[in-house]
Amino acid sequence: MTDIPPLAVLFVASSFLRWYHVSMRQSELFTRTRREAPKDETSKNAQFLIRGGFVEKVMAGVYALLPLGLRAHQKIEAIIRDEMNALGGQEILMPSLHPKENWEKTGRWGTYDSLFRFVSYYSKIEYALGPTHEEIVVPLVQKQNLSYKDFPFAVYQIQTKFRDEKRAKSGLLRGREFSMKDLYSFHASDEDLDTYYEKAKASYRKIFQSVGLGHVTYPTFASGGSFSKYSHEFQTLTMAGEDSIYICDKCDVAVNKEIIADTKNSCPDCGNGSLREEKAVEVGNIFKLKTKYSAPFGLRFKDEKGEEKNVIMGCYGIGLTRLLGTIAEVHHDDKGLVWPESVAPYRAHLIRLGDDEKVAKFADEVYKEFLEKNIEVLYDDREASAGEKLADADLLGMPYRVVVSAKTLRQAQGGHLEKKKVELKKRGEENVVLLDAKELLKQIS
Numbered sequence: 001m002t003d004i005p006p007l008a009v010l011f012v013a014s015s016f017l018r019w020y021h022v023s024m025r026q027s028e029l030f031t032r033t034r035r036e037a038p039k040d041e042t043s044k045n046a047q048f049l050i051r052g053g054f055v056e057k058v059m060a061g062v063y064a065l066l067p068l069g070l071r072a073h074q075k076i077e078a079i080i081r082d083e084m085n086a087l088g089g090q091e092i093l094m095p096s097l098h099p100k101e102n103w104e105k106t107g108r109w110g111t112y113d114s115l116f117r118f119v120s121y122y123s124k125i126e127y128a129l130g131p132t133h134e135e136i137v138v139p140l141v142q143k144q145n146l147s148y149k150d151f152p153f154a155v156y157q158i159q160t161k162f163r164d165e166k167r168a169k170s171g172l173l174r175g176r177e178f179s180m181k182d183l184y185s186f187h188a189s190d191e192d193l194d195t196y197y198e199k200a201k202a203s204y205r206k207i208f209q210s211v212g213l214g215h216v217t218y219p220t221f222a223s224g225g226s227f228s229k230y231s232h233e234f235q236t237l238t239m240a241g242e243d244s245i246y247i248c249d250k251c252d253v254a255v256n257k258e259i260i261a262d263t264k265n266s267c268p269d270c271g272n273g274s275l276r277e278e279k280a281v282e283v284g285n286i287f288k289l290k291t292k293y294s295a296p297f298g299l300r301f302k303d304e305k306g307e308e309k310n311v312i313m314g315c316y317g318i319g320l321t322r323l324l325g326t327i328a329e330v331h332h333d334d335k336g337l338v339w340p341e342s343v344a345p346y347r348a349h350l351i352r353l354g355d356d357e358k359v360a361k362f363a364d365e366v367y368k369e370f371l372e373k374n375i376e377v378l379y380d381d382r383e384a385s386a387g388e389k390l391a392d393a394d395l396l397g398m399p400y401r402v403v404v405s406a407k408t409l410r411q412a413q414g415g416h417l418e419k420k421k422v423e424l425k426k427r428g429e430e431n432v433v434l435l436d437a438k439e440l441l442k443q444i445s
């Protein structure tokens, strides 16, 4: 047996894993940046995300997430997961392959327009690929045989959805395969659903703020279907959006096209604001389902008096793939992406210019400092021209650009010859500052 204390082994192993996770040498990244976007991609989000090597298009409406894109997606995922856990959501993972009979039970096998349906080659049994999961979650909850004491509760998942969309032309904003967070809440009364719905609305606002879309995202009154007066969409302003919304000039809410006629052009929230039209994309949606899906499956419970009642439900969706695309639409300039810090694949982009040995050595040292301070960094250690590297840094859009070059190593400032400086610039700002490594780390962490 060895004498190494197990804790030390754990520490070494975990710090290795942490380093591995927080940093990347660009020379080892298998993806390449491109000058041109594919001709058939007309949306800015797909153009920049493909050119930067964040995603790759597999076919119309279907994208693969590459290392940089997956990291941004994982950041979004973590933000959403935290909020869903705070809402009391219990995370589960439901299948994508759905039995036809469940969809027949709710009557949606024949009416859900974008349902992918197919037949097994062997058994001739029919299946659907899940576009949403009411048909799965309701029978799943039913098997738990719940009583009134078990309510309320909520389950959620972050999972891949499939929809046979007629047109898929807005890049990641409308896919035929995409990731979604869907939460389902279960209640013993309408009042309890109402309370939970308001909490969910507040947590949605927090999520869109956290991912850098708070300033352009509006809770939007939408149709509540046959069960409720209204539902709410969360609509983000962008010219790339396919929806039109009408924003109140008095309060921070909007109305969507479906219900604009019912509202007689005045705000349904404050009653006296007038409404202006804007283009937007729906990034999330919350809906009081009431007994719409519990009734067809017979999801019932016994109340205090022993009386049987249908369970009351709400559902709450956020499109993660669409959010990634929306963030790209909202946060870019003509050179590339400008990631909000909270979802940037890496916080810093360390760039070594030139192949001078001293420069390389110092850049390696700075890189090591980042690792030790646990700051997520992409290190451009490639053999490439300065022009190419700086253009790539703009395209990739990490929040902090750190340049190490022969010039920054012997930069004269205030008449003194100061050594070992780096140049720091925030993406989206013009201002450049010279700092030593210590000051740099203080600024960035």
Ligand code: ATP
Pocket: 132, 163, 165, 172, 173, 174, 175, 176, 178, 180, 282, 283, 284, 285, 317, 318, 319, 320, 321, 322
């Ligand atoms: P839309 O009206 O844009 O088609 P929807 O009303 O069909 O959206 P929901 O069924 O409420 O959307 O789905 C929940 C969330 O999933 C949406 O708010 C959106 O963020 C996302 N979403 C829906 N369809 C797509 C798609 N085709 N591609 C990417 N994300 C999508």
Ligand code: MG
Pocket: none
């Ligand atoms: Mg749709």
